Amino acid sequence: MDGKVIVVTSGKGGVGKTTVTAAIGAAMAMQGKRVAVVDMDIGLRNLDVVMGLENRIVFNIVDVIQGKCKIKQAAVKDRRIDNLFLIPASQSHEKNVIRPENMIWLAGKLRKEFDFTFLDCPAGIEQGFKNSIAAADEAIVVCTPEVSSVRDADRVIGLLYARSIKPRLIINRIVPKMVENGDMLSHEDVLDVLSVDLLGLVVMDDKVVVSTNTGTPLVMQKDSAAGSAFQRIGLRLDGHPDLPIENPMGQKGFWKKLGAKFSRKN
Amino acid sequence: MKDTENQPVKLKGVGDSLHVAIDPTQSIDTLRQSLSRTFERLKHLAINAKVIIDPGEDADCDGLIDELGQFLKDTFAVGMVSKPQPRKRSDNQERIREQDIGNEWHHYRSEALIIAGRVRSGLNIRAKNHLVILGDLNPGAEVYAGGDILVMGSLLGKAAAGQPDNETAIVMALEFKPTQIQIGGLVAAGITESGASRPEFAYVENNEIVVDDYVKGNPFRQLGWPEVR
Ligand SMILES: Nc1ncnc2c1ncn2[C@@H]1O[C@H](COP(=O)(O)OP(=O)(O)OP(=O)(O)O)[C@@H](O)[C@H]1O
Numbered sequence: 001m002d003g004k005v006i007v008v009t010s011g012k013g014g015v016g017k018t019t020v021t022a023a024i025g026a027a028m029a030m031q032g033k034r035v036a037v038v039d040m041d042i043g044l045r046n047l048d049v050v051m052g053l054e055n056r057i058v059f060n061i062v063d064v065i066q067g068k069c070k071i072k073q074a075a076v077k078d079r080r081i082d083n084l085f086l087i088p089a090s091q092s093h094e095k096n097v098i099r100p101e102n103m104i105w106l107a108g109k110l111r112k113e114f115d116f117t118f119l120d121c122p123a124g125i126e127q128g129f130k131n132s133i134a135a136a137d138e139a140i141v142v143c144t145p146e147v148s149s150v151r152d153a154d155r156v157i158g159l160l161y162a163r164s165i166k167p168r169l170i171i172n173r174i175v176p177k178m179v180e181n182g183d184m185l186s187h188e189d190v191l192d193v194l195s196v197d198l199l200g201l202v203v204m205d206d207k208v209v210v211s212t213n214t215g216t217p218l219v220m221q222k223d224s225a226a227g228s229a230f231q232r233i234g235l236r237l238d239g240h241p242d243l244p245i246e247n248p249m250g251q252k253g254f255w256k257k258l259g260a261k262f263s264r265k266n
Numbered sequence: 267m268k269d270t271e272n273q274p275v276k277l278k279g280v281g282d283s284l285h286v287a288i289d290p291t292q293s294i295d296t297l298r299q300s301l302s303r304t305f306e307r308l309k310h311l312a313i314n315a316k317v318i319i320d321p322g323e324d325a326d327c328d329g330l331i332d333e334l335g336q337f338l339k340d341t342f343a344v345g346m347v348s349k350p351q352p353r354k355r356s357d358n359q360e361r362i363r364e365q366d367i368g369n370e371w372h373h374y375r376s377e378a379l380i381i382a383g384r385v386r387s388g389l390n391i392r393a394k395n396h397l398v399i400l401g402d403l404n405p406g407a408e409v410y411a412g413g414d415i416l417v418m419g420s421l422l423g424k425a426a427a428g429q430p431d432n433e434t435a436i437v438m439a440l441e442f443k444p445t446q447i448q449i450g451g452l453v454a455a456g457i458t459e460s461g462a463s464r465p466e467f468a469y470v471e472n473n474e475i476v477v478d479d480y481v482k483g484n485p486f487r488q489l490g491w492p493e494v495r
């Protein structure tokens with residue numbers, strides 16, 4: 001059976017696409033899936049750095065598309081997790097060297113090799129975004145509880161719907177204390193505006209930075225709240241779609257998907 | 267029209283006000299005496315009552331009405347005194363209304379674009395005439411309509427009604443928190459709301475966009491006849 005190609009996108013930059021891609025990729029590989037993560041940020045690659053693989057890169061995605069190497073040659077195997085492979089971006093090319101039709105071709109190959117392929121989309125809605133969504137079967141939209149991030153996520157969700165790609169949402173960098181004090185949007189506020197299926201809620205967690213700096217996958221770190229949220233997201237993406245979403249606000253009880261939002265009656 | 271029974275004053279009807287027909291050709295003293303007789307019979311019913319003094323078709327007797335009104339107020343403590351509202355009804359209008367009833371309004375066509383779903387940031391929608399959105403209009407979304415814009419949900423984006431120059435158009439939303447409203451050529455920046463999410467609507471009054479509670483201020487309630495918009 002063919003695998004799935006899932007684009008990770010956000011509109012706004014710096015909200016956690018690369019973090020999400022690396023963490024979910026690792027989580028699902030550890031669940032036994034064959035996973036590729038693809039850095040779509042041509043000219044500004046950094047997924048390799050986050051995964052601690054930059055010194056192993058020989059070929060990159062542009063080489064694959066230009067026929068200079070096979071996917072297997074370009075795919076860098078993770079140091080610790082079997083089944084997890086990185087297809088790095090090219091650092092030296094312009095982003096316009098890749099066209100949507102190239103990505104459709106590449107995605108066809110990737111579906112044959114991997115159970116899940118995650119495309120780490122660059123910020124914005126220009127060429128890199130268009131390339132990434134051209135080939136995607138599904139989309140994960142990442143946003144933070146900030147008005148500008150929600151606005152951009154909304155825009156991207158609209159563009160995904162226009163392509164008949166159904167998006168699911170991860171709200172990242174939630175700071176429960178700030179939400180409690182009314183200084184940060186709650187995830188309910190965000191969902192009120194975006195009204196899409198929720199895939200997970202991820203808190204702000206220092207371990208994310210530790211993970212990036214040491215190259216240790218977040219999901220392998222003990223006691224990482226963000227890491228365990230990503231593990232659960234991995235399960236939701238593969239066979240456990242109804243796994244309850246933990247409320248980072250620590251309120252009693254779990255809530256499932258979007259349901260609880262609408263049962264809230266004032 | 268002359269009063270056939272030759273009475274200078276006649277109490278025509280008692281609805282929520284007293285309708286008094288007078289014969290303006292009579293002297294003011296005759297009228298006063300006549301009114302006194304009539305109002306004495308009413309006793310306490312006259313107190314604070316709304317009174318309409320009707321001098322008949324052709325008369326221009328505002329001065330007379332004022333004087334008699336003051337007399338009634340002083341003597342019988344009646345409330346407001348006014349002259350009858352001019353009857354605007356024309357034969358034409360009557361015919362139209364009969365048609366409306368006969369056809370159950372089926373002969374009309376009112377153009378509206380009705381859309382169900384969420385209008386997201388970056389989307390623009392343009393309706394020739396009215397626009398109805400069964401859903402929310404997100405921040406960053408913009409809608410334009412030649413006529414009214416009715417949002418059966420939250421209005422958080424920008425809505426421009428009555429484009430380009432119809433200032434009788436309204437913008438209504440169940441939750442009214444727009445970033446910007448335009449009606450005809452007028453623009454108003456969104457008002458940061460108190461928080462109460464009641465249905466509200468924006469309309470133009472004295473060359474200004476005003477927002478009011480829709481249920482309380484519904485401007486169409488006052489229309490006596492269901493008109494096509
Ligand atoms: N849950 C989190 N807790 C703490 N820090 C986080 C979290 N998620 C992301 N970060 C940090 O936020 C920064 C931006 O994250 P990341 O690089 O993943 O965003 P991005 O969306 O890929 O950015 P770009 O648009 O530039 O590609 C990084 O420094 C990352 O370590």
Ligand SMILES: [Mg+2]
Nearest residue numbers: 017018046120
């Ligand atoms: Mg990134």
